[in-house]
Amino acid sequence: MKQHYQLEDIFTPSQPADVTFVERSEINKRLERALKTPGKQIILYGYSGVGKTTLLANKLKESQIKYIKTNCITGMTINDIIIDAFNQLDIYYPIEKSKSKSNGGGLDLNVSFWVIKAGLKDESKLETKHSHKRAVELPITPQNLAKYIGSKNLCWIIEDFHKIEESHKKQTAQIMKVFMDSSTEYNKLKIIALGAVNSAREVVQYDPEMRNRIAELEVPLMDIQNLKRIISNGEKYLNIEFDDAIKNRISTYSSGLPSVTHNLCLIMCELNNVRETQTTKKNIFSNKFNEAMEEFLEENSDSFKNIFEHATKIIHKRKNENPLDLLNAIIQLNKENFSISEIKDILQTIDHSYIGNNLKKYIDEFCSPLRSEILRFNENSNKYYFSNPFIKAYIQCVINKDVNINNNSFKSEDFKEEFKNILKIELSLAKKAFMLDFGDEFGSFEDF
8 A cells, every 4th residue: 555645645636535535335336337237337426525426436447347538528429529539439440551541331320319529530550461441421329329339348427417408318318228229239238327415316217117127226315424535535544633523613614525534534634734644643623623614615615606696597587486595595595405386485475466486497407517506405304405514604795795796896895894704604504514524523613
């Protein structure tokens, strides 16, 4: 095992964790079973920052499974992702040196499905006895793509599956079916799609036949004990020791997201001049935690603003149910957890004629990438809550200050001070919830 590490190898808020990876036994077991089952297509879904990519990357590495990967961006079509996958395969076909022309004969291309053109750059590859020419304008179908990927013993990972254009998702479901059928010949062949909450439901919705042929694996929010294991792993590899109060605060404020834990730990280490594995154990106390929080808020201020703007963007103007109207009603409730009926009651005090037939639909949008996943839904209590105290405080501040959406308003010292004051209250509530679960060992943070 490597003995010396750089800080950026240990706490990685923007990349999949490797050294500090924390295995979650239940989801790990289900993923392993799905990977070993021939023909089983896989959809890993969950909130942004919950650790989907990290979980998959470490399991593929452990199982020595090779793959190609397509990273989806908003508005991508099915043609786009097929071309991307085909481009990564680097396909050549043989031609004899003595021949000046070749039509690529010998390739078994079935064009029974919709055909797209790969449009790859014309290249030649010379060997001792034969010349190989890279495929140009080669007709590609899902069947052929499955064959090419399968013959190389690869899996195809589709990251951010939910960003594929809505009208193309039915075709994506059909491609999964093609890959499943082709697995009789290539038993390692499968598609592994990573997406937001409800991604699996979308595939089944477009092709009900896939219901029993897809492993729908939800990567849940990480509990506090596992978030603390990330911190403990970092301590071990950097030869440091965080004060217990720091561990409790970071794991609580992370709201189930490993990426936030990594970010706060990274900042704490930087403030304590820990850039690499220490030769002698270094203790990190809580006296710099407030400074770390200040840095975290400053570093993420633009992200908070972007999340807010995305969450409140008006797509179709409505009388009482515009995003900001709904958030205003939620904030007025002044509750940690709230129901549809409670939100409706607030809206009806504003407009007595309000019926709210579509209210649940619009509130559910706040749980999706469409509105930055700022809310989460608890199926046990049938209530909603804000995804983390930072974005909740930010939204409260915007509503309280009634600022215009421009950089000057959001960057003002007055706004920043108000944000910190509201956040202090939200973090106090998080502390109380922690103490109810884990006892009176949280540590003081009155100075923040």
